[in-house]
Amino acid sequence: MISEQYKKFLSYVIYQVYPRSFNDTNGDGIGDINGVIEKLDYLKELGVNAIWLCPCYKSPNDDNGYDIADYRDIMDEFGTLDDVKRLISEMHKRDMKLIMDLVPNHTSSEHEWFKQSRMSKDNPYSDYYYWFDEPQNDWQSCFCGSAWEYDEQRGQYYLHSYAPSQPDLNWENPKVVKEIQDVVDFWVDLGVDGFRCDVIDQISKDWERNLNCFGPQLHDHIHALFGRDKVRHIFTVGECWAGDIDEIVRHSAYERGELSTLFQFDHLACGCTTKFRKKPESLKSVRDIIAKWQTLNQERDLIHALFTDNHDNGRFISRMGNDGELRYESATCLAAMFYLLRGVPFIYQGQEFGLTNSHHHSIDEFDDIESVNIYKYFCESMTPEEAIDKINFGSRDNPRRPMSWTAGKNGGFSDAEPWMPLHSRYKEINLETDRNSEKSVFNFYREILKIRRENDAILYGDFEVISKQEDGNFVFTRTYEGKRFIVICNFEDESEISVETSGKIILSNYGRDAVSGTYRPYEVAIIEE
Numbered sequence: 001m002i003s004e005q006y007k008k009f010l011s012y013v014i015y016q017v018y019p020r021s022f023n024d025t026n027g028d029g030i031g032d033i034n035g036v037i038e039k040l041d042y043l044k045e046l047g048v049n050a051i052w053l054c055p056c057y058k059s060p061n062d063d064n065g066y067d068i069a070d071y072r073d074i075m076d077e078f079g080t081l082d083d084v085k086r087l088i089s090e091m092h093k094r095d096m097k098l099i100m101d102l103v104p105n106h107t108s109s110e111h112e113w114f115k116q117s118r119m120s121k122d123n124p125y126s127d128y129y130y131w132f133d134e135p136q137n138d139w140q141s142c143f144c145g146s147a148w149e150y151d152e153q154r155g156q157y158y159l160h161s162y163a164p165s166q167p168d169l170n171w172e173n174p175k176v177v178k179e180i181q182d183v184v185d186f187w188v189d190l191g192v193d194g195f196r197c198d199v200i201d202q203i204s205k206d207w208e209r210n211l212n213c214f215g216p217q218l219h220d221h222i223h224a225l226f227g228r229d230k231v232r233h234i235f236t237v238g239e240c241w242a243g244d245i246d247e248i249v250r251h252s253a254y255e256r257g258e259l260s261t262l263f264q265f266d267h268l269a270c271g272c273t274t275k276f277r278k279k280p281e282s283l284k285s286v287r288d289i290i291a292k293w294q295t296l297n298q299e300r301d302l303i304h305a306l307f308t309d310n311h312d313n314g315r316f317i318s319r320m321g322n323d324g325e326l327r328y329e330s331a332t333c334l335a336a337m338f339y340l341l342r343g344v345p346f347i348y349q350g351q352e353f354g355l356t357n358s359h360h361h362s363i364d365e366f367d368d369i370e371s372v373n374i375y376k377y378f379c380e381s382m383t384p385e386e387a388i389d390k391i392n393f394g395s396r397d398n399p400r401r402p403m404s405w406t407a408g409k410n411g412g413f414s415d416a417e418p419w420m421p422l423h424s425r426y427k428e429i430n431l432e433t434d435r436n437s438e439k440s441v442f443n444f445y446r447e448i449l450k451i452r453r454e455n456d457a458i459l460y461g462d463f464e465v466i467s468k469q470e471d472g473n474f475v476f477t478r479t480y481e482g483k484r485f486i487v488i489c490n491f492e493d494e495s496e497i498s499v500e501t502s503g504k505i506i507l508s509n510y511g512r513d514a515v516s517g518t519y520r521p522y523e524v525a526i527i528e529e
């Protein structure tokens with residue numbers, strides 16, 4: 001049984017916009033809110049009905065907006081609050097939803113709260129952050145080095161799980177909980193339809209178990225944010241590393257009033273040992289992981305967040321697919337593997353025309369704090385060439401390069417020189433070229449999303465996997481009220497696939513018309529019975 005609220009969410013198709021690199025309309029080389037508005041009809045045409053907008057708030061940009069200096073105002077380079085209001089209204093006119101990025105775990109050190117907090121031990125903001133006379137443990141920052149920083153002004157150490165300029169908020173202080181509730185309400189009052197919640201599992205620390213996440217108050221805090229009547233209807237997706245289904249239930253079962261869903265990251269660990277170190281691995285592993293979560297989510301009536309790419313990882317197609325000769329086939333195969341499952345699809349900008357990793361020769365061509373710091377660390381034990389190779393593979397700048405809309409000047413992203421070097425393959429892989437090609441990834445995405453939109457069996461149907469573990473393919477069915485779809489994705493070399501059906505093929509990436517037979521690499525067939 002799927003509740004009405006969940007049915008509503010299952011109809012969402014969310015497109016992730018990284019605003020800095022999406023579309024520049026005022027000629028400063030940096031994307032802006034008006035650039036998002038300008039592309040709404042394009043996104044509608046693709047079949048998207050919601051946008052997750054990465055942070056666009058006032059920020060010194062040490063971590064590209066994940067270091068917020070004012071939760072209620074917009075970064076000058078991106079525009080104004082009025083632009084965001086216009087974005088909301090233009091989206092709502094088109095029946096689209098806006099999901100903002102909420103960053104509750106930390107602020108920028110430029111935030112007024114921190115500026116006040118660091119001034120003394122007895123000011124109204126003194127307990128808004130974690131201050132101690134000594135580091136409390138050996139926690140490491142995600143961007144290299146200790147997570148504890150000494151502050152001369154206050155004469156104490158504070159905790160920063162990310163850069164030193166991103167101090168962690170002290171959620172043990174009820175005033176902090178209230179502040180972030182107010183931030184949520186501010187945006188809901190402006191009309192936003194939901195939030196993607198950055199590292200939400202870190203807002204409660206487990207000091208006893210020496211973990212800077214999953215602390216004892218985590219569920220109370222999330223409930224305090226989203227369980228209130230005022231916001232109970234909005235869509236929320238947590239960035240949260242929950243490892244088992246019971247944990248996921250505790251975060252996102254509807255009756256708990258916490259999150260609508262959360263990103264489950266197991267499949268992103270395929271194809272690498274750590275983020276920057278490649279490991280050859282078959283898509284079979286990805287298939288087994290997503291099939292497992294699909295089944296578990298279905299059994300518990302939970303929503304599965306369906307995604308391959310985001311702003312924090314190298315492009316999935318370059319790691320787990322083929323970003324060379326079979327780029328079209330593998331991009332379309334991944335789309336069928338993920339977006340015909342039950343859940344909410346998330347598409348990251350550029351994915352819809354098969355954008356791959358970008359290759360660069362010098363660290364000067366990178367911007368991301370994580371990549372720059374880890375490069376320095378790598379160079380302590382390897383040559384710069386080896387280090388840059390790893391950065392090219394795993395860098396968060398892969399998906400953050402300015403969008404390649406065309407093969408023309410600045411990739412059609414801006415009239416001015418872009419804020420960071422363009423994607424190395426933009427002349428070959430860009431939306432315009434793709435749409436003019438017979439093998440258009442964009443057109444395939446449109447078809448997939450149309451099938452999804454128009455068929456309850458794809459939106460709500462039961463999932464069942466048919467392929468066996470040893471097979472180099474993923475064959476699954478989606479069934480609802482007597483109607484069934486069969487999806488065949490062959491991802492290894494040629495396979496013989498035979499399926500009992502009287503149905504017809506409604507979409508294929510190789511122009512196939514017979515259901516059974518030899519399937520070529522990354523071949524897809526979608527069958528309606």
Ligand code: NOJ
Nearest residue numbers: 063066103162198199312
């Ligand atoms: C996760 C975000 O996705 C990432 O981009 C950011 O650097 C960290 N959280 C810190 O906010």
